[in-house]
Amino acid sequence: AKRDSSKQVHYCDENIMNSINRRERIIEILKDKIAKQSFELYYQPIIDLKTGKYDFAESLVRIPNSSLGPLYPNEFIPIAEETGLIIEITYQILEKACEFINHLSKENIHIKSVHVNFSAYQFNESNLSNKVIEIIESHHIPLSKIKIEFTESTIAKNVEVVTHFANYVAQKGIRMGLDDFGTGYSNIATVIGIPFGTIKLDRSLILAAMDNEKSAGLVKNITRSFQDLGCSVVAEGVETKEQNQFVKDCQIDFVQGFYYAKPMPEKDVIEFLKHNT
Numbered sequence: 001a002k003r004d005s006s007k008q009v010h011y012c013d014e015n016i017m018n019s020i021n022r023r024e025r026i027i028e029i030l031k032d033k034i035a036k037q038s039f040e041l042y043y044q045p046i047i048d049l050k051t052g053k054y055d056f057a058e059s060l061v062r063i064p065n066s067s068l069g070p071l072y073p074n075e076f077i078p079i080a081e082e083t084g085l086i087i088e089i090t091y092q093i094l095e096k097a098c099e100f101i102n103h104l105s106k107e108n109i110h111i112k113s114v115h116v117n118f119s120a121y122q123f124n125e126s127n128l129s130n131k132v133i134e135i136i137e138s139h140h141i142p143l144s145k146i147k148i149e150f151t152e153s154t155i156a157k158n159v160e161v162v163t164h165f166a167n168y169v170a171q172k173g174i175r176m177g178l179d180d181f182g183t184g185y186s187n188i189a190t191v192i193g194i195p196f197g198t199i200k201l202d203r204s205l206i207l208a209a210m211d212n213e214k215s216a217g218l219v220k221n222i223t224r225s226f227q228d229l230g231c232s233v234v235a236e237g238v239e240t241k242e243q244n245q246f247v248k249d250c251q252i253d254f255v256q257g258f259y260y261a262k263p264m265p266e267k268d269v270i271e272f273l274k275h276n277t
């Protein structure tokens, strides 16, 4: 038994070493990508269920090739946050999203806005609002073409700063979207102080609704409540016909999910939107 446990410890050490090593290598990759401004963005179209047109697209960062193979945001975004690298990465993503909007206009495609994800850490930046406005204006696009997505937990971490930022930039025209409703605090009141145009229901809520009547009723009520407050509701992660029927029954306004469109590289999403706007 003694032998076994020492073996286990050794195995465990190796695992920890490997993950530290991987983390260090990801940090190097992120720094290199920042220096080269070479993050890739995919875009996932969001459909208006009433018109069948795609009004929005969410930008989702990708590292398709690295010395570690493809890397996914669920792994590298937390590392970017812990190291503070996320702040510069977000500005670069915002730049790229603005360039994308200009590419769309050139193709005569006009969607309402492109969504950019903001982490809680972004709000530690003292000059955030001016920097964001400056970046968008430098691309000569209306501020309303960008929607900033953030979550309730981001709000909870710094209610005052986030509320002030959101109200200031919203008054200038930038749009706000609440992300992942239904995962954390899920308190409709948290959201009232912030001028959200859209509320995105997390995929887990839709999945739960397919599973039981109570959750389904909850999703209907949440949707109604937000709509009564003047927000549009987006359902995230709709993959099946049944889920799509459910969100239609709930009179949810918009859908983002594989059922309609996956996140795509810029070239592909431009082709897609040409035929669907």
Ligand code: C2E
Binding pocket: 044, 059, 060, 061, 072, 073, 074, 077, 093, 117, 118, 119, 179, 180, 203, 236, 237, 238, 239, 256, 257, 258, 259, 263
């Ligand atoms: P999120 O903001 O909730 O983004 C939606 C995620 O759901 C995306 O994963 C998208 O590909 C995925 N998704 C969309 N439709 C479906 C569906 O029908 N089924 C399933 N199973 N998944 C679907 P992705 O791109 O891997 O991003 C994961 C998370 O990483 C994002 O969750 C967001 O929190 C973060 N992230 C991605 N890009 C950025 C970024 O540019 N900045 C920051 N700060 N975070 C980002």
Ligand code: CA
Binding pocket: 058, 117, 149, 179
């Ligand atoms: Ca998002």
Ligand code: CA
Binding pocket: 179, 180, 200, 202, 236
């Ligand atoms: Ca989301």
Ligand code: CA
Binding pocket: 180, 202, 203, 236
């Ligand atoms: Ca989500």
